[in-house]
Amino acid sequence: MSSRPELQAPPEFFYNDTEARKYTTSSRIIEIQAKLSERALELLALPDDGVPKILLDIGCGSGLSGETLSESGHHWIGLDISQSMLDIALERETEGDLLLSDVGQGLGLRHGVIDGAISISAIQWLCNADKTVNNPRLRLKSFFSSLYRCLTRGARAALQLYPENQAQLEMITTAAMAAGFAGGLVVDYPHSTRAKKYFLCLICGPPSITTTLPKAKGEHGESCSEEGSSDEDDGTVNVAERRRPRKKQKITKKGKGREWLLKKKEQMRRKGHTVPPDTRYTGRKRKTRF
Numbered sequence: 001m002s003s004r005p006e007l008q009a010p011p012e013f014f015y016n017d018t019e020a021r022k023y024t025t026s027s028r029i030i031e032i033q034a035k036l037s038e039r040a041l042e043l044l045a046l047p048d049d050g051v052p053k054i055l056l057d058i059g060c061g062s063g064l065s066g067e068t069l070s071e072s073g074h075h076w077i078g079l080d081i082s083q084s085m086l087d088i089a090l091e092r093e094t095e096g097d098l099l100l101s102d103v104g105q106g107l108g109l110r111h112g113v114i115d116g117a118i119s120i121s122a123i124q125w126l127c128n129a130d131k132t133v134n135n136p137r138l139r140l141k142s143f144f145s146s147l148y149r150c151l152t153r154g155a156r157a158a159l160q161l162y163p164e165n166q167a168q169l170e171m172i173t174t175a176a177m178a179a180g181f182a183g184g185l186v187v188d189y190p191h192s193t194r195a196k197k198y199f200l201c202l203i204c205g206p207p208s209i210t211t212t213l214p215k216a217k218g219e220h221g222e223s224c225s226e227e228g229s230s231d232e233d234d235g236t237v238n239v240a241e242r243r244r245p246r247k248k249q250k251i252t253k254k255g256k257g258r259e260w261l262l263k264k265k266e267q268m269r270r271k272g273h274t275v276p277p278d279t280r281y282t283g284r285k286r287k288t289r290f
């Protein structure tokens, strides 16, 4: 069976009571999720004004990622589709406000009230539909457009994800850009199999707002505690700058000419085929009939 949880069962079933508890008590998971959420918070580039912000934790689970937001003094709202994960979050007395919600159906929040959003290891789930009515493209569209609407202009979202493949990554980033976001992917430790991490960094607002992406980690050989990496090139991929598809080549239909036709007819005759005689009309361009 595939090791990817998304291919095993829908999230609300996969993260059942047993799995939710196992997930939340694993010291390895606790450590990894804390690091990822610290990095996501850093990528939000919130103003250092000492004012607590209202943030979202999308796919908050049992509150491991939200804990980083609380520790930094921010208020947060956590959304998750799994009742079992949210039950554990309540049991752990996490400080965020929790909403049982399928973010693929939109966030359902007021417009322009959220100062930033993080999501840790969750949004790849939106690409797996358990029913034919759950079209991943439509779910991504509802998710990103509602996220765009609830953020204040200039606010950022830092979404860490585990894409299954390049096509999935494209589908997610395309949906985000179509919703109006600027920004793109920041890939930390791009050459390390284990430490490589994808963060979709989105900026909400008109194009006049600065859209410079943060630098990826692991560009100059600095190592990650998870795995050493000797990365040389820039792991940052700005979606706005990606190569656009080439313009379709114009195919002009050009006749092959009388000479070519006469040669072809001669070849056919030599092979013994019955071919109409050559006349002054052979190879002549026909008039278009309507």
Ligand SMILES: C[S@@+](CC[C@H](N)C(=O)[O-])C[C@H]1O[C@@H](n2cnc3c(N)ncnc32)[C@H](O)[C@@H]1O
Pocket: 011, 012, 015, 033, 058, 059, 060, 061, 062, 063, 064, 065, 079, 080, 081, 082, 085, 101, 102, 103, 104, 119, 120, 121, 122, 125, 126
């Ligand atoms: C790997 S867990 C991560 C939880 C948490 N962010 C953390 O870092 O510990 C992924 C979470 O995404 C949630 N999730 C998956 N699909 C979702 C959806 N459509 N709407 C809301 N939450 C979803 C799952 O229920 C699960 O709690």
